[in-house]
Amino acid sequence: MANRQGRHFLQIPGPSPVPDRILRAMNRQVIDHRGPEFRRLGNDVLEGSRTIFKTNGPVIIYPSSGTGAWEAAIVNTLSAGDKVLMVETGYFATRWSDMARRWGIDVDLMPTDWRRGVDPAAIEAKLAEDRSHSIKAVMVVHNETSTGATSRIADVRQAMDRASHPALLMVDAISSLGSVDYRHDEWQVDVAVSCSQKGLMLPPGLGFTAISDKALAASKVNKMPRSYWDWQDMLKPNRDGFFPYTPATNLLQGLREAIEMLLEEGLDEVFARHHRLARATRAAVTGWGLEILCKEPADYSPVVTAVVVPPRYDADNFRNIALDTYNLSLGSGLAKLAGKVFRIGHLGECNDLTLLGSLTGVEMGLAAAGIPHHSGGVGAAMLELGHQDQVRRSESPTQAAAR
Secondary structure, three states: OOOOOOOEEEOOOOOOOHHHHHHHHHOOOOOOOOOHHHHHEEEEEEHHHHHHHHHOOOEEEEOOOOOHHHHHHHHHHHHOOOOEEEEEOOOHHHHHHHHHOOOEEEEEEOOOOOOOOOOOOHHHHHHHHHOOEEEEEEEEEEEOOOOOEEOOHHHHHHHHOOOOOOOEEEEOOOOOOOOOOOOOOOOOEEEEEEEEEOOOOOOOOEEEEEHHHHHHHHOOOOOOOOOOOOHHHHHHHOOOOOOOOOOHHHHHHHHHHHHHHHHOOOHHHHOOOOOOOHHHHHHHHHHHEEOOOOHHHHEOOEEEEEEOOOOOOHHHHHHHHHHHHOOEEEOOOOOHHHOOOEEEEEEOOOOOOHHHHHHHHHHHHHHOOOOOOOOOHHHHHHHHHHHHHHHHHHOOOOHHHHH
C-alpha cells in the first residue's frame, strides 16, 4: 500500500520544490499591471534578474516555459538559412537543435556519447575551419539535466576567441541559473535562456533571456518573423518596469522573493551548497556500486546525478516502486536513456537532511525493486557530508573565500 503521509519528496531535476516563502509571496490578490505598485515590482525583478545572471545588460522575462525562451533566442538573432554549431550533449541539446531546424536554421550538430559536456577544443577546431565565418552562432547547453553533465562555458568562450570567430555565443542556462555559477558578462555570452522552475525555485511559467549588445545588434538586422517573442517590443516598456502584454503577475511576486532568498544566502554559498549535495549524492551512488552516467568528473553536474541501472533491469519500474512505496519522485531517463537511468535532483530548496531522506528512499527502493546493489550508500553520503563539514571548519577565511 502506498504511504502518502508527510510531504512528497520531489527529487526530479525540475520543477524543484517551491519554498514556503515563495508560496506565500504568490498567494495574494492580483494587482494592476499598469499601476505604480506593479512598476516597483517590475523594476525589482528586472534588476534582480540581472544580478542573478551577472550582467549589466537587459534581461527579458516572458510568461512562458524555457522552450519559449529557446525560441526567442532563435527568432531574435538568426535568419532562415543561417548556420549554427551545436553539440549533442543530451536530450535537451537535441531538442533545441530540432527547434532551430524548424525555423530553417542549418544546424551542424556535433555528436557525443551523452556522457560528458562540450569539448571546447572540438568547437575551436570547427570554428578555425570556418574561414568564411558562415557559422553565425555557437549554441551550448550549460547543464544537461538528461545526463547530469555540465559544460564549461568560460572555456567555450576562450576557444571561440582563440579561433578569432565572430559567432554569437548562445547558452541554455535553464537548469543552471541559480544553481551553478554562471557569469553572463564575464564569459561574454550573447544570449542566455532560462526559466523559473529550476534553481529559481518557482512554479513553471516564466522564461528569461539575457542579451548582449552584440545580440541586440543582430536582432535589428536578422530576417526572422516574430511577434510575441520580439525583444524590441519588450525592452521599451521594460525601461519603466512594465510589459507590453499581461505579465504573470503573481509569478513575478514569487520571483522577487526568490531573488531575495538567493541573495540572502549569497550566490557563492548557493553554488557551494549545490556542489556539496552533488558530491554526497555521487558518494551514495558509488557506495551502492552503481554507475554514474557522466564519465568526466570535471563535468559532474551540481544539479542532478544520472544513475545507470545494471543491464536487464528497468529504471522506470524502480522509479514507480519508489513513488508508490515511499512517495519519492525521481527523474526518468529520456530518449535513448529511457529505462536505463534514473536521475536524482539536488537543486533549489534542498539541504542535507532533505537529500539524505531522498537517498534513503532510493536505497530502500533499490532493494524493493530487486536491483543488485550494495547497502550503505546513504552512510557513504553521510560520511561525505561530515567530511565536508570538517574541511569547512578547518578553513581559514582566505581559504573559504577561494573555495
